[in-house]
Amino acid sequence: MSRIVGIEIRRSAAFGAALLIAVAGAIVLQATSGRWSSGWMALVMVQREYLIVLVPLTMAAGAWQSYREHRANVAELFATVPRPRALQIVPALIATGLAALVAYLVSLAAAVPRIIDTASYLPAAAFAAVAVGVLTLVVAFWLGLGLGRLRPALATAPAVAVIGFAVLAFAPQIFSSGAPAAAFFPGSGMSVFNVYDTVGGRISATQALWLVALAAAAFVLFAVRDHRFAPAALAPLVVGATLTALVMPTGDAFERAKLDPVAQQLVCTKDDGPRVCVSRANESMLREVTPKARHALELLSTTTPIVEAHEDTSTFSPKTAPAPRADTVLMNVQPDKSGHLAFPGRLELQMLTGAFGGPVRCGDSRNYTVGTVAAFFLLGREPATGLDGTEFEDPEAVQLYRDLTALPKGEADARMTAVYRASQQCRDAMAILTGGAR
Amino acid sequence: MRWLALYARSRRVPAALGAAVVGTAVSWLLATTSSDQDPVSSTVLVLTVLLLVAVATATLGGPDDSLDRTAARPWARLRAAHLVVALGCVVLLLLATETTATRFGPIGFVVRDAAGLLGLTALAAVVVGAARSWILPLGWTLLVATFPGDGTLGEALTWPVQAPGSRPATVVAAVLGVTGLVAYAFLGSRPRTSLETP
Numbered sequence A: 001m002s003r004i005v006g007i008e009i010r011r012s013a014a015f016g017a018a019l020l021i022a023v024a025g026a027i028v029l030q031a032t033s034g035r036w037s038s039g040w041m042a043l044v045m046v047q048r049e050y051l052i053v054l055v056p057l058t059m060a061a062g063a064w065q066s067y068r069e070h071r072a073n074v075a076e077l078f079a080t081v082p083r084p085r086a087l088q089i090v091p092a093l094i095a096t097g098l099a100a101l102v103a104y105l106v107s108l109a110a111a112v113p114r115i116i117d118t119a120s121y122l123p124a125a126a127f128a129a130v131a132v133g134v135l136t137l138v139v140a141f142w143l144g145l146g147l148g149r150l151r152p153a154l155a156t157a158p159a160v161a162v163i164g165f166a167v168l169a170f171a172p173q174i175f176s177s178g179a180p181a182a183a184f185f186p187g188s189g190m191s192v193f194n195v196y197d198t199v200g201g202r203i204s205a206t207q208a209l210w211l212v213a214l215a216a217a218a219f220v221l222f223a224v225r226d227h228r229f230a231p232a233a234l235a236p237l238v239v240g241a242t243l244t245a246l247v248m249p250t251g252d253a254f255e256r257a258k259l260d261p262v263a264q265q266l267v268c269t270k271d272d273g274p275r276v277c278v279s280r281a282n283e284s285m286l287r288e289v290t291p292k293a294r295h296a297l298e299l300l301s302t303t304t305p306i307v308e309a310h311e312d313t314s315t316f317s318p319k320t321a322p323a324p325r326a327d328t329v330l331m332n333v334q335p336d337k338s339g340h341l342a343f344p345g346r347l348e349l350q351m352l353t354g355a356f357g358g359p360v361r362c363g364d365s366r367n368y369t370v371g372t373v374a375a376f377f378l379l380g381r382e383p384a385t386g387l388d389g390t391e392f393e394d395p396e397a398v399q400l401y402r403d404l405t406a407l408p409k410g411e412a413d414a415r416m417t418a419v420y421r422a423s424q425q426c427r428d429a430m431a432i433l434t435g436g437a438r
Numbered sequence B: 001m002r003w004l005a006l007y008a009r010s011r012r013v014p015a016a017l018g019a020a021v022v023g024t025a026v027s028w029l030l031a032t033t034s035s036d037q038d039p040v041s042s043t044v045l046v047l048t049v050l051l052l053v054a055v056a057t058a059t060l061g062g063p064d065d066s067l068d069r070t071a072a073r074p075w076a077r078l079r080a081a082h083l084v085v086a087l088g089c090v091v092l093l094l095l096a097t098e099t100t101a102t103r104f105g106p107i108g109f110v111v112r113d114a115a116g117l118l119g120l121t122a123l124a125a126v127v128v129g130a131a132r133s134w135i136l137p138l139g140w141t142l143l144v145a146t147f148p149g150d151g152t153l154g155e156a157l158t159w160p161v162q163a164p165g166s167r168p169a170t171v172v173a174a175v176l177g178v179t180g181l182v183a184y185a186f187l188g189s190r191p192r193t194s195l196e197t198p
Helices: A002-011 A013-032 A040-049 A051-069 A077-079 A085-115 A123-152 A156-174 A178-184 A201-223 A227-246 A251-256 A280-301 A344-357 A360-365 A368-377 A394-407 A410-426 B002-010 B015-032 B042-057 B065-069 B073-098 B109-130 B135-146 B151-157 B168-188
Strands: A266-268 A276-279 A308-311 A328-331
Touching: A002 A013, A002 A040, A002 A085, A002 A251, A013 A040, A013 A051, A013 A085, A013 B135, A040 A051, A040 A123, A040 A360, A051 A085, A051 A156, A051 B135, A085 A123, A085 A201, A085 B135, A123 A156, A123 A201, A123 A227, A123 A394, A156 A178, A156 B015, A156 B042, A178 A227, A178 A251, A201 A308, A266 A280, A280 A308, A280 A328, A280 A344, A280 A368, A308 B065, A344 A410, A368 A394, A368 A410, A394 A410, B002 B015, B015 B042, B015 B073, B042 B073, B042 B109, B042 B135, B065 B168, B073 B109, B073 B168, B109 B135, B109 B168, B151 B168
Parallel strands: A276 A308, A308 A328
Antiparallel strands: A266 A276
């Protein structure tokens, strides 16, 4: 069998197709490295998203292979070989499947060197996501083979690709909820919003089930000798679609599975200094974050009870937030394009502003100006805009800062402590800062 | 006239025309039923133009190009006319939708993309043969349909999806169109040596 597969690889379009798909896959990944620099899970999810380009191209390769076969006029010759029909077509399926597998993995491997130094957290879900991606590409190749055999014309290959692209781009929008779109289109719903995003095990299993049904349909299309029996390919599609719709996670279960609680768990410093914790997903940044976070903790220690710094692991969809703790300040840890801490100069300012401006749960009653004034007071410099200061000019904050520094140190510190307490209770601390009320 | 009919038949023009009409109709039908955008989104428009150009690709080579060339005919003029007529067909088909509520336009966008993609296909047909000429235009267009770039280089590289006013996109499309036309007119598709190796 392996000898026949070897011959099939050499005589078919499998090798050239694998090369083209791998190059296209590598181009899209390298062109968007900022989207997946945060870790392994982000990389495999973004690669899955780009199946929208790779699947049409792979289908075109399959259809082209069938057209070539048709043009070569060898069907009659092959039919004379005294072998069962299945044994005649299986080597072609193995050869093209191998090509799709290698192409997907090569474009993934080309992306690995960029994040191998910075990415650390590698959950099992990442392997499942890659496996489903590979399976999608393999099935796309087989579907292309089947469709090309159904209509062996030169224009079939590009037409199949254009139609495939249109289906992948527009069909998921038909579904009002994300669950069926993700189950039937393994490339959709893979946008990475934060570093804790994942692909749930059940959704991966559902996608694999649907892909197996598609593979069966492709097999029927490719194997039937008489085109009149091609509609038989609808049978596995109907069965597969029904099963997929029955087992796919929906509603809350689907939403919750998008987040990885293990990635959100905190990993802390183990030495004697004040404790600094980041999420498991961002573990590689702990060393960069620690000195800056400890400096901010030192500044906070005189006026507040804060002794620890934790990464802010809040998410919007689904909504999660770390439990509020009076002795902890939250920090916003984001990776940049190369996987290192983004805006390192702004981390301390953000921590101090967050501590005095009020926690996220306070919503609209947070006061950014108060936070800014208090933060710059602790940093010992006037509020400034620009690289390591605030993002927009705030003349009111500058005036308040000058007023605060003009006070005796004891009075200023007392106001700072009161501002901190008020902001933690979601009360507006502006009056306290200006000395109107305590 | 008889000669022209035979030429059209050898290039499978009737089948291509039928496929182009059906393709445009289906695309228009889907755009009409699925959204009330007017004109249609640039992605839909680019995909439709790409589909029509792909259909035209099938007519760029005959069953036996080497045999074709032995005929004493003004091939350069004929091939140039072939490309221009193909461009005309693509533009006319999409122009026809201007009379409906779901328009495939603006027309400047259609002409630019159709000319650029046809030119690129013709150029590829000269280099790698008509059978493989669809690969580069298809791959390029699908890649850029996912990320429209900006800046002069970005707009030039992602010319098929740029707004009609984009100068770099127009320049790239014009260069591809003219180069493809000239190369294909003078050289023709890379000939196949025999029927058995497409």
